[in-house]
Amino acid sequence: MASSSSSWIKWFRENYAAPLESVQQLLRAIYVVIAFCLALFIGALKAVLVGPIAGLLLIIGNIGVILGLFPAHVVWTVYSLIKTKSINAALKLAFLLALPVFFVLWLALSIFGSVLVGVGYGFFTPWVSTFEAFRKDSDKEKFLHSIKDGTWGTIRGSCTVVRDFADICYHSYPLYLKELRESTGDQLHHSIRFAEVPACIVVGLMGLIVDIPLYTAIAVIKSPYMLFKGWQRLLHDLISREGPFLETACIPVAGLAILLWPLVVVGSILLAILSSIFIGLYGAVVVYQERSFKRGVAYVIATVAEFDEYTNDWLYLREGTILPKPRYRKKKASNSSELSVGANSVRRKGSSGSSEAPAMFVPSLAPSRSVREAIQEVKMVQIWEELMMSSEMRGMELVNANILTSSNLSEWLRTKGSSQEIVGLGLSSYALLHSLVFSINSGSAGFLLSNGVELTNLNRPQDRLLDWFFHPVMVLKEQIRVIKLSEDELRFLEKLALFTGNIPSIATLENGCLGPQDALRAAQIQAISRRLVGMTRSISKFPTYRRRYRQVVKVLLSYSLGREGNSGMCTSRSNRSGSSIEIVPADV
Numbered sequence: 001m002a003s004s005s006s007s008w009i010k011w012f013r014e015n016y017a018a019p020l021e022s023v024q025q026l027l028r029a030i031y032v033v034i035a036f037c038l039a040l041f042i043g044a045l046k047a048v049l050v051g052p053i054a055g056l057l058l059i060i061g062n063i064g065v066i067l068g069l070f071p072a073h074v075v076w077t078v079y080s081l082i083k084t085k086s087i088n089a090a091l092k093l094a095f096l097l098a099l100p101v102f103f104v105l106w107l108a109l110s111i112f113g114s115v116l117v118g119v120g121y122g123f124f125t126p127w128v129s130t131f132e133a134f135r136k137d138s139d140k141e142k143f144l145h146s147i148k149d150g151t152w153g154t155i156r157g158s159c160t161v162v163r164d165f166a167d168i169c170y171h172s173y174p175l176y177l178k179e180l181r182e183s184t185g186d187q188l189h190h191s192i193r194f195a196e197v198p199a200c201i202v203v204g205l206m207g208l209i210v211d212i213p214l215y216t217a218i219a220v221i222k223s224p225y226m227l228f229k230g231w232q233r234l235l236h237d238l239i240s241r242e243g244p245f246l247e248t249a250c251i252p253v254a255g256l257a258i259l260l261w262p263l264v265v266v267g268s269i270l271l272a273i274l275s276s277i278f279i280g281l282y283g284a285v286v287v288y289q290e291r292s293f294k295r296g297v298a299y300v301i302a303t304v305a306e307f308d309e310y311t312n313d314w315l316y317l318r319e320g321t322i323l324p325k326p327r328y329r330k331k332k333a334s335n336s337s338e339l340s341v342g343a344n345s346v347r348r349k350g351s352s353g354s355s356e357a358p359a360m361f362v363p364s365l366a367p368s369r370s371v372r373e374a375i376q377e378v379k380m381v382q383i384w385e386e387l388m389m390s391s392e393m394r395g396m397e398l399v400n401a402n403i404l405t406s407s408n409l410s411e412w413l414r415t416k417g418s419s420q421e422i423v424g425l426g427l428s429s430y431a432l433l434h435s436l437v438f439s440i441n442s443g444s445a446g447f448l449l450s451n452g453v454e455l456t457n458l459n460r461p462q463d464r465l466l467d468w469f470f471h472p473v474m475v476l477k478e479q480i481r482v483i484k485l486s487e488d489e490l491r492f493l494e495k496l497a498l499f500t501g502n503i504p505s506i507a508t509l510e511n512g513c514l515g516p517q518d519a520l521r522a523a524q525i526q527a528i529s530r531r532l533v534g535m536t537r538s539i540s541k542f543p544t545y546r547r548r549y550r551q552v553v554k555v556l557l558s559y560s561l562g563r564e565g566n567s568g569m570c571t572s573r574s575n576r577s578g579s580s581i582e583i584v585p586a587d588v
Helices: 002-083 089-133 139-148 152-182 194-240 248-290 293-314 371-375 380-400 406-414 421-441 464-483 487-498 503-508 519-539 545-577
Strands: 338-341 344-347
Touching: 002 089, 002 139, 002 152, 089 139, 089 152, 089 194, 089 248, 152 545, 194 248, 194 293, 248 293, 380 421, 380 545, 406 421, 406 545, 421 464, 421 487, 421 519, 464 519, 487 519
Parallel strands: none
Antiparallel strands: 338 344
């Protein structure tokens, strides 16, 4: 009886299992198509209702910041160029003559970029949020989030963008100018002869006249190739279920990418035109570096050929270029035939390094990674949250130790923070030091987050801002590990980091250490503290940092006021009862 039932089951599987699987796949495909159409309709409706409000808030806010601070930017920039000692008088004259061009470019590009970002953010964020909602588990959550996500959040996000942009213009840019004014000739000195100033101006203008139209022509001519190559790559992933189409929940989002790919192509053309402006102006820098007008002209011609060759490589077209590519450097930086283009470097075909050019944004058309592989990356928001959480935790410890007071915190919030470096800079340096020491003590090869996630070169976010942060921090971590600080030396380094190297002030922090007796050891620790504070100062200029850090300071101020209030209550009670009450700091 058992053998007959098993044979019947085997016969059923052989004859009906495959058709049933085909039916299930068909039903799943129909479900995906219906979900995609529904998300497209709901996203379009939300974009029409929310997009104008969010876009106008972002455009009006950013343009208001640009125009409102423009007179101050002009004054700050001119004053900083005149006061700095890192460049000579002739180079100051060259910069002052070029400033009107840069100011006009700043107004034109920033206003145009604000309009473009406002329209794109306001109309496409609700769409993307709607498609993202279909990644939820249950159908009820998918429907509710598809209606709710991307509405009020988009409006709040536009206000956040304006706030971060205002912080960059009002806080970060003056900090850069302050560093320029305070830099001395011993740290960085650039000079140029007065006779070379006209050559720099002529080559800069020639770069604008030649590079802008040629870059635009190359980008427009090759845009159809980019359009169809991109569609071919995405459709191949769709058919073979690779890359973003590997997970069923991500298929609607990937389908939206197919529809919006023409906008990516248009954005690449606009970015190529924008990049050509700065690449053309960089010809003046080449004249200054090479001390040669001819090499500056050669740079203007060679960059067009480099751009053509670069786009050919990315779009899998014919290798090389038919355009002339004269040599404009006297010496090559290495044996890899490296050519300098703009502020970055582009390696020729066949070199050991990777090709990268600032000229045009061309999305990778190679087979994309699966969603599961992408999820393994640590997100940039996790790193920001880790830094803020560490600052908040260490700040509470300092409040409990009476190192930070409510008056310090409130004064920093009221002013630009320059008068309270222990709050604006020292606390962040102190927290970063503890994070590095935590990673070292844990035996981590990278940067260990408090939640146990290890940040390494393999899983770090592919973010340009993080490129400026990750490698120097890893070098500093290795330097701290190699010198093997004792407990007293670590306490001394904490003092230096918290008080930003201000030796007279560190006596107020009684943590059981007066500093190492060995002068060489003390100099090593002070050098590490200077690097640590310098990195923190650079991080503080990043977008979104100031907004997030102000929230941390507000939390610490509330905590300090609450602690002082509890202390006052305990003191008054002790006076009435005639006995003293000892208040033990909270264990954070």
